Amino acid sequence: MKHTPFTDLHIALGAKMHEFAGYNMPIEYSGIIDEHLTVVNGVGVFDVSHMGEFWVKGPKAQAFLQRVGSNDVSTLPPGKAQYSCFVNEKGGIVDDFIVYHFEPEKYLLVVNAANIEKDWNWCVQHNTMGAELENASGWMAQLAVQGPKAKELLQKLTPVDLDAIPYYAFTTGPFANVEHVIISNTGYTGAGGFELYFYPEHGHRIWNALFEKGAEYGIRPIGLGARDTLRLEMGFCLYGNDLDETTSPLQAGLGWITKFSENKSFIGREMLEKEKAEGISRKLCCFELLERGIPRPGYEIVNANGEEIGHVTSGTISPVLKTGIGMGYVKPEYARAGTEIYIRIRGKNLKAQVVKPPFRK
Numbered sequence: 001m002k003h004t005p006f007t008d009l010h011i012a013l014g015a016k017m018h019e020f021a022g023y024n025m026p027i028e029y030s031g032i033i034d035e036h037l038t039v040v041n042g043v044g045v046f047d048v049s050h051m052g053e054f055w056v057k058g059p060k061a062q063a064f065l066q067r068v069g070s071n072d073v074s075t076l077p078p079g080k081a082q083y084s085c086f087v088n089e090k091g092g093i094v095d096d097f098i099v100y101h102f103e104p105e106k107y108l109l110v111v112n113a114a115n116i117e118k119d120w121n122w123c124v125q126h127n128t129m130g131a132e133l134e135n136a137s138g139w140m141a142q143l144a145v146q147g148p149k150a151k152e153l154l155q156k157l158t159p160v161d162l163d164a165i166p167y168y169a170f171t172t173g174p175f176a177n178v179e180h181v182i183i184s185n186t187g188y189t190g191a192g193g194f195e196l197y198f199y200p201e202h203g204h205r206i207w208n209a210l211f212e213k214g215a216e217y218g219i220r221p222i223g224l225g226a227r228d229t230l231r232l233e234m235g236f237c238l239y240g241n242d243l244d245e246t247t248s249p250l251q252a253g254l255g256w257i258t259k260f261s262e263n264k265s266f267i268g269r270e271m272l273e274k275e276k277a278e279g280i281s282r283k284l285c286c287f288e289l290l291e292r293g294i295p296r297p298g299y300e301i302v303n304a305n306g307e308e309i310g311h312v313t314s315g316t317i318s319p320v321l322k323t324g325i326g327m328g329y330v331k332p333e334y335a336r337a338g339t340e341i342y343i344r345i346r347g348k349n350l351k352a353q354v355v356k357p358p359f360r361k
């Protein structure tokens with residue numbers, strides 16, 4: 001298995017380790033619920049160095065991104081980030097990603113760890129306009145420092161004014177006496193905080209500085225288990241569960257990152273325009289169980305008559321709400337908030353209600 005710059009630290013701290021996307025990653029330390037609540041109420045640190053990073057540079061950079069991405073990068077100013085996805089010729093999602101605009105003719109794509117090779121091949125295959133592509137995944141590390149106390153802690157370690165970095169914006173500056181750290185006001189938890197990108201050789205210095213300064217805030221290392229429950233409480237999609245090459249961004253509720261502007265002839269646009277005109281056959285919804293049970297991916301979703309109307313894609317017991325929550329694709333007429341649906345768990349149809357995300361307000 002591959003290692004991140006922090007693998008030895010995770011093992012030394014007693015983390016429960018497991019393979020994820022080819023990496024030896026920490027799943028939990030003190031327990032998923034405990035770690036989840038640490039992030040919601042205080043501050044926690046996630047090692048997300050397994051994520052993939054691609055540089056896109058040169059005079060054809062924007063044209064390339066307009067072709068392969070669903071969102072419109074022509075509206076993205078330097079210093080800002082944007083959520084987008086790669087769409088295949090059938091309108092399915094190859095992957096979702098974040099694009100950072102550093103300067104004219106220079107962008108960074110951050111892609112899912114499990115899809116690095118697939119995404120890289122996709123980008124190379126469709127780079128017909130000759131943008132400069134560089135796969136930097138092997139020499140870029142990343143920590144996500146998340147929670148309501150994250151900003152106060154991070155400000156003690158950088159002269160950069162973090163209040164001047166709004167949501168989905170970023171800058172590059174010194175952090176913990178390390179130069180050229182990318183400091184990004186983004187995250188996958190809904191609890192606030194920043195993501196830090198840096199060269200792997202600086203990993204231990206940054207980690208140690210965070211935990212030294214963060215002691216007064218009760219800082220804790222957080223595993224991938226709590227990362228999943230945190231994102232689910234916010235209704236954030238996870239590729240491989242809620243998104244894949246058979247689901248379209250329109251079905252997944254990602255029409256807001258799918259731009260049909262005149263200057264965008266992106267891959268899959270024709271199929272998505274057709275789907276938009278004819279209407280989607282299914283829609284991703286969030287639901288909350290009204291009876292005791294744990295929804296799991298793959299479970300059937302049925303109506304009051306017991307007829308199958310969809311399936312669960314993500315589900316758990318919410319550490320904050322203490323009830324079963326999940327996401328799943330259903331027939332569009334059942335996707336409206338307030339609609340009563342049922343989750344079939346071990347042969348029983350348990351009542352649930354469609355709700356608007358996030359679960360954790």
